Amino acid sequence: MRESGLFNIGPREKSFRRGLGALVLALTAMFAVYFFAYDIGQWWRAVLFVPVFLGTSLLFEARSGTCPLKAELGQEDLQDRPLSIGGTQIADIERARQIRSVSRRAQLKALGVAVVVTIVATLLPS
Numbered sequence: 001m002r003e004s005g006l007f008n009i010g011p012r013e014k015s016f017r018r019g020l021g022a023l024v025l026a027l028t029a030m031f032a033v034y035f036f037a038y039d040i041g042q043w044w045r046a047v048l049f050v051p052v053f054l055g056t057s058l059l060f061e062a063r064s065g066t067c068p069l070k071a072e073l074g075q076e077d078l079q080d081r082p083l084s085i086g087g088t089q090i091a092d093i094e095r096a097r098q099i100r101s102v103s104r105r106a107q108l109k110a111l112g113v114a115v116v117v118t119i120v121a122t123l124l125p126s
Contacts, residue, residue, distance in 0.1 A: 014062040021055045
């Protein structure tokens with residue numbers, strides 16, 4: 001569960017990331033069906049890692065309310081400008097560190113999901 005105040009993006013940015021993440025995962029599922037339907041080699045299915053990681057990363061970012069780039073730079077953008085570059089510097093160093101930690105956990109979760117899905121897709125017979 002996310003602690004109060006540990007976010008660096010606003011509601012509009014979260015909604016944008018949620019929608020884009022869902023779109024990426026839907027397209028990935030279509031590619032996976034294609035790979036299985038047309039008997040594409042097992043090792044070619046490993047390319048699914050990239051879009052699965054991207055899609056789940058966007059969903060976990062939306063859920064945690066953090067942008068990894070802004071978290072690493074110690075910035076926040078609560079003005080709700082989707083995909084804006086930059087933002088205001090977070091004055092409280094401890095809060096910036098906590099946001100960075102929340103963001104890194106979200107990325108690690110996305111990495112775990114992508115690895116598991118890729119392994120399963122690669123090992124399943126055609």
